[in-house]
Amino acid sequence: xxxxxxxxxxxxASLRQHSYSDPAAHWEPQCSFPLPxxxxxxxxxxxxxxxxxPAHGTTxxxxxxQGGIIVAADSRASMGQYISSQSVKKILEINPYLxxxxxxxxxDCQFWQRNLGTRCRLHxxxxxxxxxxxxxxxxxxxxxxxxxxxxxxxxxxIAGWDExxxxxxxxxxxxxxxxxxxxxxxxxxxxxxxxxxSGYKFExxxxxxxxxxxxxxxxxxxxxxxxxxVASVYHIGPQGWKKISGDDVSELHYQYYPPESQASAxxxxxxQPMQQG
Amino acid sequence: xxxxxxEHATWSPYENNGGTCVAIAGSDYCIVAADTRLSLGxxxxxxxxxxxxxxxxxxxxxxxxxxxxxxxxxxxxxxRQKGYYHQHGKPMSCPAMAQLLSNTLYYKRFFPYYSFNxxxxxxxxxxxxxxxYDAVGSYERTGYSTQGSGAELIxxxxxxxxxxxSPLLYPPRETATPLTEQEALEIVKDTFASxxxxxxxxxxxxxxxxxxxxxxxxxYLDLKKD
Numbered sequence: 001x002x003x004x005x006x007x008x009x010x011x012x013a014s015l016r017q018h019s020y021s022d023p024a025a026h027w028e029p030q031c032s033f034p035l036p037x038x039x040x041x042x043x044x045x046x047x048x049x050x051x052x053x054p055a056h057g058t059t060x061x062x063x064x065x066q067g068g069i070i071v072a073a074d075s076r077a078s079m080g081q082y083i084s085s086q087s088v089k090k091i092l093e094i095n096p097y098l099x100x101x102x103x104x105x106x107x108d109c110q111f112w113q114r115n116l117g118t119r120c121r122l123h124x125x126x127x128x129x130x131x132x133x134x135x136x137x138x139x140x141x142x143x144x145x146x147x148x149x150x151x152x153x154x155x156x157x158i159a160g161w162d163e164x165x166x167x168x169x170x171x172x173x174x175x176x177x178x179x180x181x182x183x184x185x186x187x188x189x190x191x192x193x194x195x196x197x198s199g200y201k202f203e204x205x206x207x208x209x210x211x212x213x214x215x216x217x218x219x220x221x222x223x224x225x226x227x228x229x230v231a232s233v234y235h236i237g238p239q240g241w242k243k244i245s246g247d248d249v250s251e252l253h254y255q256y257y258p259p260e261s262q263a264s265a266x267x268x269x270x271x272q273p274m275q276q277g
Numbered sequence: 278x279x280x281x282x283x284e285h286a287t288w289s290p291y292e293n294n295g296g297t298c299v300a301i302a303g304s305d306y307c308i309v310a311a312d313t314r315l316s317l318g319x320x321x322x323x324x325x326x327x328x329x330x331x332x333x334x335x336x337x338x339x340x341x342x343x344x345x346x347x348x349x350x351x352x353x354x355x356x357r358q359k360g361y362y363h364q365h366g367k368p369m370s371c372p373a374m375a376q377l378l379s380n381t382l383y384y385k386r387f388f389p390y391y392s393f394n395x396x397x398x399x400x401x402x403x404x405x406x407x408x409x410y411d412a413v414g415s416y417e418r419t420g421y422s423t424q425g426s427g428a429e430l431i432x433x434x435x436x437x438x439x440x441x442x443s444p445l446l447y448p449p450r451e452t453a454t455p456l457t458e459q460e461a462l463e464i465v466k467d468t469f470a471s472x473x474x475x476x477x478x479x480x481x482x483x484x485x486x487x488x489x490x491x492x493x494x495x496x497y498l499d500l501k502k503d
Contacts, residue, residue, distance in 0.1 A: 005356060036388040052389055052412040075445050085417055087443045106415035111383045230445040246447035
């Protein structure tokens with residue numbers, strides 16, 4: 001079987017064919033992926049996932065309130081039962097006013113959100129203005145829809161501030177795209193929803209909203225084995241995003257439940273004398 | 278489909294040749310190491326197979342998994358590196374190579390390279406850097422990493438000796454580990470010796486490469502052959 005190496009990146013741009021009827025067409029970074037020549041592609045993909053255990057990321061959340069948008073995430077990646085990293089960046093900075101979150105397949109999220117960043121920049125160059133959050137999320141959703149059924153695993157939120165104000169979209173690898181004001185995605189999302197839904201008020205101040213996001217991630221890491229590490233919180237305002245905090249969740253535990261009041265902490269086991277006799 | 282039963286495929290394009298790789302980054306050096314055993318099931322195919330590959334004077338890759346896929350990946354990257362060098366008049370930096378490796382792995386997202394890689398070298402400022410990958414290209418810059426059969430035995434030791442504050446903490450805390458080159462080398466040798474004791478796919482020999490401003494220095498030592 002001949003191996004076709006992709007040298008397109010080495011060709012100088014001037015030698016590529018120009019399409020004069022649609023000059024923007026050749027600027028679209030086309031991605032085409034080789035497929036294995038097997039009868040049962042789904043079975044192959046499933047077997048490959050079982051064999052290679054690609055890294056998965058887990059609890060992310062984002063919500064809109066009067067002061068903009070809060071985006072928060074944990075930082076644990078697991079390959080099967082093995083914790084492959086405790087320091088994964090799950091909040092991806094697409095550009096200074098757009099954030100994307102990572103949940104599901106780490107490689108899928110990293111690759112396609114970097115690709116999205118490229119296409120957003122090309123949009124700015126071609127149209128002399130920034131792309132809207134709706135537009136950016138649509139670009140990503142359309143790409144993922146075209147790979148629907150191939151086994152990509154992504155549950156991502158695109159959050160940003162554009163001419164219409166703050167905007168938040170949930171986009172996933174099934175090809176879905178939903179606008180909303182509060183989302184949590186990942187294996188720890190159910191725990192995060194419990195904290196978010198009970199504490200959310202649209203009129204919250206920025207400090208209260210940041211603390212709500214932080215606590216929701218902390219509680220998800222407490223109960224979900226696949227979430228942990230550092231709880232990062234970002235705020236998106238009219239000037240773009242800003243990282244507000246990054247706290248180790250084990251340190252947060254002792255902040256929220258200091259040793260003197262361990263009795264009020266969930267799931268704390270009282271020290272028992274060892275069984276005798 | 279015939280007669281209500283499914284036929285199972287018995288042929289797989291993949292094999293696991295075992296082996297373990299480690300990389301540790303220091304303030305002005307980087308160590309990349311891997312054992313030299315090539316296995317297939319319970320057999321040892323050879324005791325002298327190198328899993329390390331020099332991509333440039335500032336980047337060395339170590340890969341465990343399916344060595345045929347590893348060799349193809351190495352050739353692919355070497356060709357791209359040479360093309361870059363001839364087009365730009367300078368070798369690829371380690372961070373650039375890290376991104377290229379990620380994209381190369383993701384390009385085969387639907388028929389992956391069965392290859393678990395660590396890339397070690399010096400960044401553009403001369404500081405040690407280590408990049409760790411999964412099989413489909415997700416990657417992260419870290420201070421140290423290990424991949425392969427012995428990874429679950431070695432990683433806890435490296436965490437115990439080398440772990441520092443997470444780069445995600447904000448306000449940021451100092452993340453550099455003030456370990457000298459000699460201390461890091463001793464840790465590498467000790468962890469491989471330990472992993473060899475309790476892991477059937479790790480052993481025979483250890484190849485170590487040290488990258489610093491003086492260039493690339495190679496070392497080899499024996500590991501237990503049982």
